Amino acid sequence: MQPILSVQNVSKTYEGGFVALKNVSLDLSQGEIFALLGPNGAGKTTLISIICGLVNMTEGRIAVAGHDIVADYRAARELIGLVPQELKTDSFETVWATVSFSRGLFGKKRNDAYIEKVLRDLSLWDKKDSKIMTLSGGMKRRVLIAKALSHEPRVLFLDEPTAGVDVELRRDMWRLVSALRAAGVTIILTTHYLEEAEEMADRIGVIRKGELILVEEKTALMRKFGQKRLTIQLTAPLAAVPPALAGHGLELAPGGQALIYAYGTTNGSHAPVSALFHDLDQAGLAYKDLDTEQSTLEDIFVDLMRGE
Amino acid sequence: MNIHAIGAIYRFEMARTGRTLLQSVVSPVLSTSLYFIVFGSAIGSHMNAIDGVTYGAFIVPGLIMLALLTQSITNAAFGIYFPRFVGTIYEVLSAPVSFVEITLGYVGAAATKSIVLGLIILATSTLFVPVQVLHPVWMVGFLVLTAVTFSLFGFIIGIWADGFEKLQMIPLLIVTPLTFLGGSFYSIDMLPPFWRSVTLFNPVVYLISGFRWSFFGVSDVNIALSLGMTLAFLVACLVAVWWIFKTGYRLKS
Numbered sequence A: 001m002q003p004i005l006s007v008q009n010v011s012k013t014y015e016g017g018f019v020a021l022k023n024v025s026l027d028l029s030q031g032e033i034f035a036l037l038g039p040n041g042a043g044k045t046t047l048i049s050i051i052c053g054l055v056n057m058t059e060g061r062i063a064v065a066g067h068d069i070v071a072d073y074r075a076a077r078e079l080i081g082l083v084p085q086e087l088k089t090d091s092f093e094t095v096w097a098t099v100s101f102s103r104g105l106f107g108k109k110r111n112d113a114y115i116e117k118v119l120r121d122l123s124l125w126d127k128k129d130s131k132i133m134t135l136s137g138g139m140k141r142r143v144l145i146a147k148a149l150s151h152e153p154r155v156l157f158l159d160e161p162t163a164g165v166d167v168e169l170r171r172d173m174w175r176l177v178s179a180l181r182a183a184g185v186t187i188i189l190t191t192h193y194l195e196e197a198e199e200m201a202d203r204i205g206v207i208r209k210g211e212l213i214l215v216e217e218k219t220a221l222m223r224k225f226g227q228k229r230l231t232i233q234l235t236a237p238l239a240a241v242p243p244a245l246a247g248h249g250l251e252l253a254p255g256g257q258a259l260i261y262a263y264g265t266t267n268g269s270h271a272p273v274s275a276l277f278h279d280l281d282q283a284g285l286a287y288k289d290l291d292t293e294q295s296t297l298e299d300i301f302v303d304l305m306r307g308e
Numbered sequence B: 001m002n003i004h005a006i007g008a009i010y011r012f013e014m015a016r017t018g019r020t021l022l023q024s025v026v027s028p029v030l031s032t033s034l035y036f037i038v039f040g041s042a043i044g045s046h047m048n049a050i051d052g053v054t055y056g057a058f059i060v061p062g063l064i065m066l067a068l069l070t071q072s073i074t075n076a077a078f079g080i081y082f083p084r085f086v087g088t089i090y091e092v093l094s095a096p097v098s099f100v101e102i103t104l105g106y107v108g109a110a111a112t113k114s115i116v117l118g119l120i121i122l123a124t125s126t127l128f129v130p131v132q133v134l135h136p137v138w139m140v141g142f143l144v145l146t147a148v149t150f151s152l153f154g155f156i157i158g159i160w161a162d163g164f165e166k167l168q169m170i171p172l173l174i175v176t177p178l179t180f181l182g183g184s185f186y187s188i189d190m191l192p193p194f195w196r197s198v199t200l201f202n203p204v205v206y207l208i209s210g211f212r213w214s215f216f217g218v219s220d221v222n223i224a225l226s227l228g229m230t231l232a233f234l235v236a237c238l239v240a241v242w243w244i245f246k247t248g249y250r251l252k253s
Helices: A044-052 A073-078 A095-105 A112-121 A137-149 A167-182 A194-200 A218-225 A243-248 A271-283 A297-306 B003-019 B021-046 B055-086 B089-093 B099-125 B136-160 B164-180 B193-199 B203-216 B223-247
Strands: A005-013 A019-028 A033-037 A059-064 A080-083 A155-159 A186-190 A203-208 A211-217 A227-234 A258-264 A287-294
Touching: A005 A044, A019 A044, A019 A059, A019 A203, A019 A211, A033 A044, A033 A194, A044 A059, A044 A080, A044 A155, A044 A186, A059 A073, A073 A080, A080 A137, A095 A112, A095 A137, A095 B003, A095 B089, A112 A137, A137 A155, A137 A167, A167 A186, A167 A194, A194 A297, A203 A218, A203 A297, A211 A218, A218 A297, A243 A271, A258 A271, B003 B021, B003 B055, B003 B099, B021 B055, B021 B099, B055 B089, B055 B099, B055 B136, B055 B164, B055 B203, B099 B136, B099 B223, B136 B164, B136 B203, B136 B223, B164 B203, B203 B223
Parallel strands: A033 A186, A033 A203, A080 A155, A155 A186
Antiparallel strands: A005 A019, A005 A059, A203 A211, A227 A258, A227 A287
16 A cells, blocks of 8 residues: 655755754555654654755655655645644734635635634634734644644644643644544654653654664554563562572662562563562562563653663 | 635735735825925925926826835735744745745735835825826836836845845835935936936836836836836846745745
8 A cells, every 4th residue: 555655765964064864764654643753853853844845855755645745746735734843823813814824825725614623623713713922822732733734634744742732732632633543644743742652653753863763663662672670579678689580680679678570571471470480489589569560652762762 | 826825825915914004005105195295295396397297296106116116025025024034934835836826926915015005106196296197008017017026026035034134124225225316206317417327227217217108208218128127127036036946045944
């Protein structure tokens, strides 16, 4: 099946020699939510800007639903909606006027019913005649989303969409994202709230110093790079890990009251854990409680960034 | 052709005029009326007729041109500079529109505003002095051509400028002096021979001369030359706009 977005060997070197992207390739399927993660300055916004036509790439090829973004830019751009990171709005325009303007700009015929639906979905309907300058930051963010949705895009870029917005609005936005995905819209988001990416994304891409160092299904990523940590609370403190358990790589918690066992989840096998408990019994160690923790996407992200 | 996009940009810009009616229309009309009162009525009543035209009527085309040039440049420059300044230009640059469509939207709106303003000033002038238009079709032709050409010029300035100071610099420091020295208030035949020759390097002379010819049938320079110079400037502006969008100058990195 043809990818809805195909990025092939894209590089970008800015004037002055700064290399923002190095040979980035990526295919996205229709209807998926893709989270692009990376530290500030990694190249996330540059990649989005190139796809949307705001920055010229130095090398490579990008197609949206098979339409080359340079040779066939009209067809490609009609399919794309962009919510930029910064709150760039026309302060003196009304909400209705600015959203209607966006629809026209993207070549769509006037459709008041659709604009009304978008504004209602984003809880903006009662603000439709308000000037944007009178709105709060969160409401301005909603306006930007409404503008991006005004021309019914099939690919939506959300560049840090929840930066600086309150919890309620953030939840509203993720509800909207779910609804858009259900409607077949492909969503590419960058976020600093990794728990959001963990909750929402189907696939995760990690970009570091302009290189896409990893693209994985989220669940596969969690399995591959995630770790579980088992804490065994002992009935009696130990001074050191018994030699019989040395092969398990156990760590003794401060105070000797617990043993800590960290293990990967690569194949989902529980054999190592059962072997550990067998050896614990053999060593005659009694325990009173167990506690497990699993790595979050944030832990994985931090580990990946440390691995540079 | 993305007609909806051209319409969206055009309506957006025209709506801005509606919001700033005082600045866009009332202010230039008021200042032009003051020119008529001072130069046309007060001083003009003591001036001899020029080429058989009373001084008050003689300055009408020059005053319209003065307003037309400054307003065309200012409207178009501000129209494209403001979205660059606040960052909303991202939407236009990411939209499925060609540079021709973007230019048509912004320059079309700026030129429309200037033409309407020019006609309002013409109507206003009839309150002060008797005005005849000998060649109305040519008059409208020069009006439209000048408005479009200088709106294009303003559009280029709006893309070139990286601050409000630069935005004002060319209209204030170059265009206004050239217009004043281009025969708005006098015939260049009234100048000494040396300064008359110098003045012929001023492109605004040709605009005002051609426009005045459409009113009174008299001109400082040949009408064909006037038209040719205006068209040459139009072509130069079109080439500059084409280059800007081709290279992404000041728009894309």
